[in-house]
Amino acid sequence: MKLSPSILSADFSRLGAEIKSIDEAGADYIHLDIMDGQFVPNLSFGIPVVEAVRKVTDKPLDVHLMIEEPIRYIEAFQEAGADILTVHVEACKHLHRTLSRIRELDMKAGVALNPATSVNVLNYIFDDVDLVLVMSVNPGYGGQTFIPGMLDKIKRIHKIADDKGLQNLDIEVDGGITLNNVSAVVDAGANVIVAGSAIFQGDPKANVKEFLKRMY
Ligand code: DX5
Ligand code: ZN
Numbered sequence: 224m225k226l227s228p229s230i231l232s233a234d235f236s237r238l239g240a241e242i243k244s245i246d247e248a249g250a251d252y253i254h255l256d257i258m259d260g261q262f263v264p265n266l267s268f269g270i271p272v273v274e275a276v277r278k279v280t281d282k283p284l285d286v287h288l289m290i291e292e293p294i295r296y297i298e299a300f301q302e303a304g305a306d307i308l309t310v311h312v313e314a315c316k317h318l319h320r321t322l323s324r325i326r327e328l329d330m331k332a333g334v335a336l337n338p339a340t341s342v343n344v345l346n347y348i349f350d351d352v353d354l355v356l357v358m359s360v361n362p363g364y365g366g367q368t369f370i371p372g373m374l375d376k377i378k379r380i381h382k383i384a385d386d387k388g389l390q391n392l393d394i395e396v397d398g399g400i401t402l403n404n405v406s407a408v409v410d411a412g413a414n415v416i417v418a419g420s421a422i423f424q425g426d427p428k429a430n431v432k433e434f435l436k437r438m439y
Contacts, residue, residue, distance in 0.1 A: 224415075226251050230423075232423040259291060270296075273300060290314065294321045308331070309334065333356050334354075336356070336376075337358050345380070358373075396415070398417070
């Protein structure tokens with residue numbers, strides 16, 4: 224079980240301190256949301272911020288690329304310090320090639336599915352991914368409401384992974400996760416939990432600790 228706080232909702236004027244506090248409170252990963260204004264309507268931050276975060280924590284950097292044709296930037300994110308690189312199936316012309324390239328550069332390869340995308344897209348790439356990211360909101364913004372139908376999608380992926388004997392496949396869920404629904408997400412089969420606003424609104428340290436309690 225891993226908690227991956229998304230810094231999208233952090234106070235960027237004191238990002239180093241924000242990361243230090245979630246790191247010390249026991250966050251497993253740091254989730255970084257990269258948005259290009261094309262694949263999603265919003266812009267966030269880019270490679271220099273990933274480099275800066277790399278300098279203030281030893282925790283794995285879980286980089287979520289919400290950008291068109293991410294294959295163009297795989298090397299740059301690896302050099303910036305990414306450990307897990309997740310791309311959207313909807314944003315890749317050649318998904319298999321993209322995932323292979325990520326692994327060639329010694330990062331974990333993740334594939335993200337928008338809420339309306341079927342789990343069937345995973346059929347021929349299970350051998351090429353380390354992590355499946357189920358989006359439980361439409362990507363682009365923090366602070367949205369969890370789409371309840373995504374619990375069924377998590378269960379399905381969990382069952383397929385079980386049937387195929389993929390014990391090492393991580394199932395990550397991102398969007399609208401709060402202290403109130405995190406147990407349901409874990410019960411459905413998720414083992415990597417992303418939370419942004421529910422961590423950084425209020426006291427991030429206390430929120431991380433409370434999340435970790437409810438996840439186990
Ligand atoms: C949404 C991002 C999320 C976002 C989650 O496009 O991928 O990682 O930061 O924020 P909350 O937890 O507030 O929904
Ligand atoms: Zn994300």
